[in-house]
Amino acid sequence: MSVRFTLVQLRYFVTVARLEHMTAAAAELNVTQSTLSSAIAQLEAELGVPLFVRLPRRGLRLTPAGHTLLARSDALLEEAELISRSVHEADPVLTGDLVVGIYAPLAPFRAPALLQQFERLHPGVNLVFLEGDQGTLQQALLDGRCEVALMYDLGVGEQFARRVIETIPPHIIVSERHPIAVSGRHEVSLSEFADEPLILLNLPHTREYYLGLFKLLGITPRLRHVSLGYETVRSFVALGHGYSVLNHWVDHGMTYAGEHVVPIRLSESLPPTEASLVRLKNLRPTQKSLAFESVCLGMVGDTAAASSS
CATH class of the missing domain: 3.40.190.10 (Periplasmic binding protein-like II)
Incomplete structure (x- = not known):
């Protein structure tokens, strides 16, 4: 099937998709709303599918076809711009x-x-x-x-x-006053913390990953607090409320609570992220x-x- 939409129509579509509002898009593009509406309608007619759902008093929302077109528009528009500029510039x-x-x-x-x-x-x-x-x-x-x-x-x-x-392996963090931190040990086993309270980073998929590490070792952790915030978890640990398992290693140890945590490597060979x-x-x-x-x-x-x- 041969399609004959223009780059102008495609640029108009991308702007409307980003702003989700015809009036706002017309103002940004410095064209009349009727011009913009006509261009979008022509694009939809050429492609044979609706690109937007019109919601009264709520603007526009992309249809599945609109999402597909938007995802593929950037590369096409960029290539067109680079072709145009390459006529005048050796290395645009x-x-x-x-x-x-x-x-x-x-x-x-x-x-x-x-x-x-x-x-x-x-x-x-x-x-x-x-x-x-x-x-x-x-x-x-x-x-x-x-x-x-x-x-x-x-x-x-x-x-x-x-x-x-x-590739980022998991590690333990503890308060700087924790006996293991005070001892200066650089490596520990996760099983050593089986009876201590766990502060869990509770983001989707992340939670399952961390709990899966315990399951691999046959350990049932003692959940004390869960949090969606990475720094909240570190602050809980810094104040001695428990330990946590994290991936991204932070050397300085300072937390929002004004206290420090100590990262310690795990001796077990556990799946990294x-x-x-x-x-x-x-x-x-x-x-x-x-x-x-x-x-x-x-x-x-x-x-x-x-x-x-």
């Missing part, structure tokens, strides 16, 4: 917006440094991070709200492609997202090598 620089999903517990450790390095190398690109849990990020990828996500491998569906950038760059399968990536991938692989790989040495 990347420009435009790039939304990258990032798993919330990873964001404080990775996002600021990645942003700094990416902006240094690609100042023409507006990089924005979308934080969320594993399920939220997968839905954002499906909806086209982000093109790539830096996240753990936990619960990632088969419709996604992953590129592993870091994998930090991965995740995309939809069979989706052509934009040059902007490939540039982010390159920065991410370099920075995270260097950091992982340094922390393991």
Whole structure:
């Protein structure tokens, strides 16, 4: 089937999809609302499917077909822009917006440094991070709200492609006043904590991963507190309310509570988590997202090598 939609129609569609409101999109594009409505209607007619559901007093929502088109539009529009600019520039620089999903517990450790390095190398690109849990990020990828996500491998569906950038083993954290921390030991067995209260990071998929570690060793942990916040867990531990099992290693130990935790390696060979760059399968990536991938692989790989040495 031959389709004859225009790049202008596609740009209009992407703007409407992002703002979910025809009037707001018309204002941003500096066109009349009737012009915009006509362009969207023509695009829907050419494709033979509705792209939006019109909700009275609530704006627009993408249909499944609209989500599919949005996910594939960025690469096409970027390529068209690069082709146009290559006529005048030998090596056209990347420009435009790039939304990258990032798993919330990873964001404080990775996002600021990645942003700094990416902006240094690609100042023409507006990089924005979308934080969320594993399920939220997968839905954002499906909806086209982000093109790539830096996240753990936990619960990632088969419709996604992953590129592993870091393997992160689990470890224990205890209060600096805990007898094991005071003793200066650098390695412990998880079974040593079977009778102590556990502070559990209770994010979707993450909870199952941590509890699964205990199950592998035949241990039933004594749950004391659960929390959705990574720093909340560390603060509970710092004040002596229990211990926790985490993956991302933090050397400094300072918590929001003003007290310190001590990370200690586990002697058991337990399954690690994998930090991965995740995309939809069979989706052509934009040059902007490939540039982010390159920065991410370099920075995270260097950091992982340094922390393991």
